[in-house]
Amino acid sequence: VAGTDHGKASDESLPAPVFVLVAPQMGENIGAAARAMWNFGLDRMRLVAPRDGWPNPRAEAMASGARRVLDRLRLATTTAEACADLTYVFATTARERSLTKLVVTPEHAMAEARAMTAAGERVGVLFGPERAGLETADIVRANAVVSVPVNPGFGSLNLAQCVLLIAYEWQRSAGVATPPDYRLAGARLATGLEVDRFVEHLVERLDDVEFFFPEHKRPSMIAHLDNLFRRAPLTDADIRTLHGIVRALAVKVPGRG
Amino acid sequence: VAGTDHGKASDESLPAPVFVLVAPQMGENIGAAARAMWNFGLDRMRLVAPRDGWPNPRAEAMASGARRVLDRLRLATTTAEACADLTYVFATTARERSLTKLVVTPEHAMAEARAMTAAGERVGVLFGPERAGLETADIVRANAVVSVPVNPGFGSLNLAQCVLLIAYEWQRSAGVATPPDYRLAGARLATGLEVDRFVEHLVERLDDVEFFFPEHKRPSMIAHLDNLFRRAPLTDADIRTLHGIVRALAVKVPGRG
Numbered sequence: 001v002a003g004t005d006h007g008k009a010s011d012e013s014l015p016a017p018v019f020v021l022v023a024p025q026m027g028e029n030i031g032a033a034a035r036a037m038w039n040f041g042l043d044r045m046r047l048v049a050p051r052d053g054w055p056n057p058r059a060e061a062m063a064s065g066a067r068r069v070l071d072r073l074r075l076a077t078t079t080a081e082a083c084a085d086l087t088y089v090f091a092t093t094a095r096e097r098s099l100t101k102l103v104v105t106p107e108h109a110m111a112e113a114r115a116m117t118a119a120g121e122r123v124g125v126l127f128g129p130e131r132a133g134l135e136t137a138d139i140v141r142a143n144a145v146v147s148v149p150v151n152p153g154f155g156s157l158n159l160a161q162c163v164l165l166i167a168y169e170w171q172r173s174a175g176v177a178t179p180p181d182y183r184l185a186g187a188r189l190a191t192g193l194e195v196d197r198f199v200e201h202l203v204e205r206l207d208d209v210e211f212f213f214p215e216h217k218r219p220s221m222i223a224h225l226d227n228l229f230r231r232a233p234l235t236d237a238d239i240r241t242l243h244g245i246v247r248a249l250a251v252k253v254p255g256r257g
Numbered sequence: 258v259a260g261t262d263h264g265k266a267s268d269e270s271l272p273a274p275v276f277v278l279v280a281p282q283m284g285e286n287i288g289a290a291a292r293a294m295w296n297f298g299l300d301r302m303r304l305v306a307p308r309d310g311w312p313n314p315r316a317e318a319m320a321s322g323a324r325r326v327l328d329r330l331r332l333a334t335t336t337a338e339a340c341a342d343l344t345y346v347f348a349t350t351a352r353e354r355s356l357t358k359l360v361v362t363p364e365h366a367m368a369e370a371r372a373m374t375a376a377g378e379r380v381g382v383l384f385g386p387e388r389a390g391l392e393t394a395d396i397v398r399a400n401a402v403v404s405v406p407v408n409p410g411f412g413s414l415n416l417a418q419c420v421l422l423i424a425y426e427w428q429r430s431a432g433v434a435t436p437p438d439y440r441l442a443g444a445r446l447a448t449g450l451e452v453d454r455f456v457e458h459l460v461e462r463l464d465d466v467e468f469f470f471p472e473h474k475r476p477s478m479i480a481h482l483d484n485l486f487r488r489a490p491l492t493d494a495d496i497r498t499l500h501g502i503v504r505a506l507a508v509k510v511p512g513r514g
Contacts, residue, residue: 036418041408065411100492107429149428151298154322157421161293164418165425171406172364235357 015117016041017110017170019163020082022048022138023129031062031070032160033127038066039164040171045073046082046124079126079138086124088116091142092162093134102144109146110169125166130159190234198239198246199226205250272374273298274367274427276420277339279305279395280386288319288327289417290384295323296421297428302330303339303381336383336395343381345373348399349419350391359401366403367426382423387416447491455496455503456483462507 019037024030024047034045047054054075063070076082083089090109104112113123126142128134139145148157148165157165203212203222212218234242276294281287281304291302304311311332320327333339340346347366361369370380383399385391396402405414405422414422460469460479469475491499 035411035413038411039407039413065413100495148425150296154295156292156296156322161418161421164414164421168405168422168425238357 015120016044017113017117017123017125018044018046018086019166020046020048020076020079020124020126021050021159022079022082022126022134023051024127024159025051025130027052027056027058027060028062029130029159030056030059031064031066033163034059034063034069035066036160036164037167038069040167042167042170043069043072045069046076047073048076048079048082050075051129079141083124083126083141085122087121088113089124089126089142090144090146091126091134091139092146092148092166093128093139099136099139101139101142103147104144106146106148106166106169107172109144110166110173113170114173114175127159127162188236190236190239194236194239195229195234198242199229201243202246205246208250272377273301274370274374274380274382275301275303275343276423277303277305277336277381277383278307278416279336279339279383279391280308281384281416282308282387284309284313284315284317285319286387286416287313287316288321288323290420291316291320291326292323293417293421294424295326297424299424299427300326300329302326303333304330305333305336305339307332308386336398340381340383340398342379344378345370346381346383346399347401347403348383348391348396349403349405349423350385350396356393356396358396358399360404361401363403363405363423363426364429366401367423367430370427371430371432384416384419445493447493447496451493451496452486452491455499456486458500459503462503465507 019033019042021030021033024033027050030047030050037043037045050056052058055070060067060070074082090104090113109125113125116123125146126134126138128138146166148155148162150157199222202225206212212221229242276290276299278287278290281290284307287304287307294300294302307313309315312327317324317327331339347361347370366382370382373380382403383391383395385395403423405412405419407414456479459482463469469478486499
């Protein structure tokens with residue numbers, strides 16, 4: 001593998017897979033693939049015999065913001081050369097092949113890649129040229145095939161889209177929990193007591209206008225309100241707003257309250 | 258929502274989310290979004306006030322193969338109109354907003370969407386215009402925000418890429434198990450007995466040439482071979498090939514065997 005590290009130093013010790021673009025045609029697509037990778041923190045690309053040579057101004061223009069990926073890339077003249085130091089290689093392909101191969105989903109592949117790179121293995125993912133895809137000889141070289149489970153009646157992922165989905169699954173495989181989260185705009189969630197006090201305030205004012213009628217339905221009606229104001233998490237700011245609304249709306253009935 | 262169903266009949270009874278493109282600018286991007294959706298079997302798109310009007314020849318040219326999505330699409334003049342019949346709406350946005358909103362991953366969003374649509378809810382996903390993204394007013398309308406967890410230092414998904422990732426997660430949420438699978442090219446996996454017989458054959462021929470030396474290491478060396486030929490699943494065809502190789506290589510030593 002002929003190294004062409006210009007710019008930042010390459011840090012091959014970080015465990016992450018290498019994406020190998022085999023015989024890419026359009027410079028724009030190389031740039032778009034670089035962007036797709038860097039969106040998910042991947043920056044190790046290798047190019048095998050790019051049609052228009054290297055460097056490629058169109059690739060650089062398209063990669064803007066993800067130049068880091070191009071600055072670190074390595075050129076190779078053959079797939080064998082690009083894979084020489086890799087210990088496990090996935091080949092991306094949608095087309096059916098007459099080969100006996102392990103076929104995995106992107107999710108499975110990147111979970112495996114995560115485990116293997118953590119154990120010191122050097123993992124690569126091969127992407128074929130636009131339209132034609134990988135040649136059989138390149139797929140033979142791979143240890144497994146990654147296949148995106150697209151609509152059987154319509155599978156039309158372009159090179160950068162395929163790179164994007166695999167890179168996305170790499171990021172997902174980190175298992176960095178991104179659970180559902182309430183993004184709070186300069187606020188904190190209201191406490192149970194704050195909600196209680198608001199509901200009490202509301203009920204008081206509603207009692208003022210004899211809202212709860214007939215009397216025997218009062219408990220269930222209050223439970224309904226209580227539930228309603230607990231369905232969505234409210235912030236302390238929301239609670240203040242609600243108090244304000246109730247105060248503004250409530251007509252103080254003379255002789256009551 | 259002004260329906261513009263030309264071509265195939267719309268079947269709104271199928272449980273799947275609607276993708277709402279708000280104020281898209283380039284026809285090409287509308288076409289690319291249609292392709293991205295249809296790759297994962299989604300065909301319900303709505304357009305809110307597309308900049309260049311509708312129909313759009315560039316969208317149609319780009320969508321080729323996914324024309325079905327454009328044929329079924331609905332036009333609306335406002336986001337409110339496009340969402341009028343929806344009961345749960347996700348807004349896709351990468352930008353930080355000064356709103357208190359539930360923020361979920363694409364995976365979580367589409368798992369929720371799968372459950373909700375199955376229960377009869379009408380779910381939509383809003384996508385903002387290129388570059389600018391959704392306006393705050395549109396995000397307010399949504400019940401939750403979907404945020405793709407991109408590289409904090411570089412998030413540059415274009416419209417069709419964002420649509421692609423959400424559509425991909427919709428497909429994944431089907432839970433249609435796509436376990437790792439050996440794609441067998443006109444062959445079946447070899448039975449244990451077939452592998453046994455091959456290893457026996459190999460050991461016989463290796464014994465002919467006194468391969469296992471010293472004698473006390475013979476069992477562990479055979480175990481190693483046994484293990485080696487069981488690591489990768491072999492097909493019946495592979496076994497025949499291996500027998501052939503051993504036969505071809507083995508030199509029949511006179512006076513032995």
